[in-house]
Amino acid sequence: MPPRSKYETHVKDRIDDIIAWRHQGLSEEDIANELKLHYSTLYKYKFKYPELANALWESKQKLGNKMKRSMIKEAMGYEYEEIHEHVEAIPDPTDSKKKIVTKIHRKSVKKWYRASATLLMFYLCNLLPNEFKRIDKEAVEELKDKVLDAFSDDRINKAFKVLYAEEEKKEAKKRLDKLEDKDDLN
Numbered sequence: 001m002p003p004r005s006k007y008e009t010h011v012k013d014r015i016d017d018i019i020a021w022r023h024q025g026l027s028e029e030d031i032a033n034e035l036k037l038h039y040s041t042l043y044k045y046k047f048k049y050p051e052l053a054n055a056l057w058e059s060k061q062k063l064g065n066k067m068k069r070s071m072i073k074e075a076m077g078y079e080y081e082e083i084h085e086h087v088e089a090i091p092d093p094t095d096s097k098k099k100i101v102t103k104i105h106r107k108s109v110k111k112w113y114r115a116s117a118t119l120l121m122f123y124l125c126n127l128l129p130n131e132f133k134r135i136d137k138e139a140v141e142e143l144k145d146k147v148l149d150a151f152s153d154d155r156i157n158k159a160f161k162v163l164y165a166e167e168e169k170k171e172a173k174k175r176l177d178k179l180e181d182k183d184d185l186n
Contacts, residue, residue: 007045007052010035015055022059023066031056075123077115081108 011018014035021031032042046053086105091098124132 010037019055019059022063071119074116075119078113079110081110083108
């Protein structure tokens with residue numbers, strides 16, 4: 001009798017576990033570790049056994065959809081309910097010995113989980129890319145180069161000279177005005 005493959009001994013009966021692990025967020029590498037397999041073995045089995053491939057693919061899609069719903073919910077904010085409990089020790093009105101009983105007061109409080117601006121930006125950039133463009137590192141570098149070209153040393157020196165010349169003109173005008181004021185007083 002030929003030796004059974006590890007698929008038969010390690011994988012086949014654990015398809016439900018594989019789906020559960022994926023729903024918990026485990027990657028295929030993590031699942032291979034849980035099955036005590038090398039990842040390359042699980043990878044080969046994925047192509048050889050459609051049952052495994054379907055389980056991995058479908059559970060990945062379900063997890064992705066669950067994560068998207070979660071992200072959208074957090075991005076937009078949501079209302080949730082908190083239960084506040086207060087325990088009160090009071091004498092038992094039906095007992096003549098005034099035995100102490102506890103009474104639990106529960107109060108439901110509705111709260112609002114604030115929207116996440118970062119997730120909103122991320123989602124809008126991906127959902128409506130023409131309206132909400134991301135600035136990536138390449139775009140920043142390109143802008144930086146354009147800005148540096150626009151503000152070369154020569155251009156900065158010329159601008160400084162013009163500005164300095166304007167300041168000198170203003171100072172000279174102020175001195176002239178002061179002298180004229182003195183002449184008017186005499």
